[in-house]
Amino acid sequence: MREEVMTGLGEECGVFGAYDIDGEDVASYIYYGLFALQHRGQESCGISVTNTFGKKDDVRFHKDLGLVNEVFNKDIINSLSGNLGVGHVRYSTAGGWGRENSQPFVIHYIKGILSMAHNGNLTNTSELKNELATTGAIFQTKTDSEIIAYLIARERLHTLSIEDAVKSAAKKLKGAFSLVVGSPSKLIGARDPLGFRPLCIGRKDNTFFLSSESAALDTIGAEFIRDVEPGEIVTIADGEIISDRFSERIETARCIFEYIYFARTDSFIDGVSVYKSRVEAGGILAKKFPVEADLVVGVPESGLASAVGYSQESGIPYGMAFYKNSYVGRTFIKPKQNERTSGVQVKLNVIRDVVKGKRVIMVDDSIVRGTTIRNIVKMLKDAGALEVHVRVSSPPFKFPCYYGTDVPSRENLVAVNNSLEEIRESINADSLGFLEIDDLPKLCPGLSFCDACFTGNHKGGIPKETEDFTCC
Numbered sequence: 001m002r003e004e005v006m007t008g009l010g011e012e013c014g015v016f017g018a019y020d021i022d023g024e025d026v027a028s029y030i031y032y033g034l035f036a037l038q039h040r041g042q043e044s045c046g047i048s049v050t051n052t053f054g055k056k057d058d059v060r061f062h063k064d065l066g067l068v069n070e071v072f073n074k075d076i077i078n079s080l081s082g083n084l085g086v087g088h089v090r091y092s093t094a095g096g097w098g099r100e101n102s103q104p105f106v107i108h109y110i111k112g113i114l115s116m117a118h119n120g121n122l123t124n125t126s127e128l129k130n131e132l133a134t135t136g137a138i139f140q141t142k143t144d145s146e147i148i149a150y151l152i153a154r155e156r157l158h159t160l161s162i163e164d165a166v167k168s169a170a171k172k173l174k175g176a177f178s179l180v181v182g183s184p185s186k187l188i189g190a191r192d193p194l195g196f197r198p199l200c201i202g203r204k205d206n207t208f209f210l211s212s213e214s215a216a217l218d219t220i221g222a223e224f225i226r227d228v229e230p231g232e233i234v235t236i237a238d239g240e241i242i243s244d245r246f247s248e249r250i251e252t253a254r255c256i257f258e259y260i261y262f263a264r265t266d267s268f269i270d271g272v273s274v275y276k277s278r279v280e281a282g283g284i285l286a287k288k289f290p291v292e293a294d295l296v297v298g299v300p301e302s303g304l305a306s307a308v309g310y311s312q313e314s315g316i317p318y319g320m321a322f323y324k325n326s327y328v329g330r331t332f333i334k335p336k337q338n339e340r341t342s343g344v345q346v347k348l349n350v351i352r353d354v355v356k357g358k359r360v361i362m363v364d365d366s367i368v369r370g371t372t373i374r375n376i377v378k379m380l381k382d383a384g385a386l387e388v389h390v391r392v393s394s395p396p397f398k399f400p401c402y403y404g405t406d407v408p409s410r411e412n413l414v415a416v417n418n419s420l421e422e423i424r425e426s427i428n429a430d431s432l433g434f435l436e437i438d439d440l441p442k443l444c445p446g447l448s449f450c451d452a453c454f455t456g457n458h459k460g461g462i463p464k465e466t467e468d469f470t471c472c
Contacts, residue, residue: 044090060079127464271446281393348379
């Protein structure tokens, strides 16, 4: 068992589905789709496929711990023959690491087979698990995703179609969920009524796709059709996209941190450009927290666009101060202090010629515990920066998230028991400024969103029990 704890926020999971109605294999499409979504989960991944023209109970799948290009090779992809498939990249919360928790989940049951991938986190997991256990369900994992898959399978016994089973099951789920479900002849997507996690539809010729982000559709050359709406189920069958609703709830609550940090900068979520959201955040920071400096830099990747926005608004030149090693996975705090520091330095290195002798404004997306940003500030000063002024494109984290973001417990959040000045001192910055809660609507104009990690307003409810389930 690993003794690893994250320095900052945990990425989200990513889901991807493909259905070629002409019968061509889709595993390679799913592979590249997952590769494009790798930022959302770097612990495990998987692909399951079936042939809609073949035996109805024949499904092929492969999943394991590791990055997409580590888990899959050409021979494995070629062995996954089938024209309908589901894929997943996973990040787990503490306690959920292990191959058995990898997705997609593939279930053989009396009605046939189903494959399912899930992004999000339920708030009524314990209640659902107890209900299923009393009817004989035996659980192999500690994920809420397995519970969703079992619930869909059970509901299928009492419905006329798999999409009706997904609809019936979705009505019983609380919290955050974007689902991609594969049956022997249909590809189905569902998004929770509040729309916490993104999900969109794409098409390339006669192949249809479901994806967590639009950027993955761009990667495979597919056309973006539209987002799946909160509370909507879409069924792709016989070359058609059929829409149905399982909730008519008007209020929505997209996760604001998709725009600040989780999503790729080149994605659009519910019609809003992630890049423009981050540039806007940087511009706001420049207006509210001006300072005399020589250079504006961003912490890769999600801080870069905000740094551009700060530079544009302030007129201070933008520069690239960091080299990021793209072949390193997420940074973890190791048991020894010297390993904690080296973990950041392996992932990022300062370009000395850029910062030496200069007053630097450094823009990052968040401060959680404060450990990582303290190390980065130190790296800049060790490289010769005269001053380091930190600007953060989100408000201070003060509350846990129950919808899939691995925000640490409150006692580990640096902003809970420390003032702005105390945080500044602890990270050794020359000045510090956070985005304010009232600024958040400007990042996704026209959309309502969830800001519970900043305000404690948990629109999707709070779990009644704290049993150690892991999301995705």
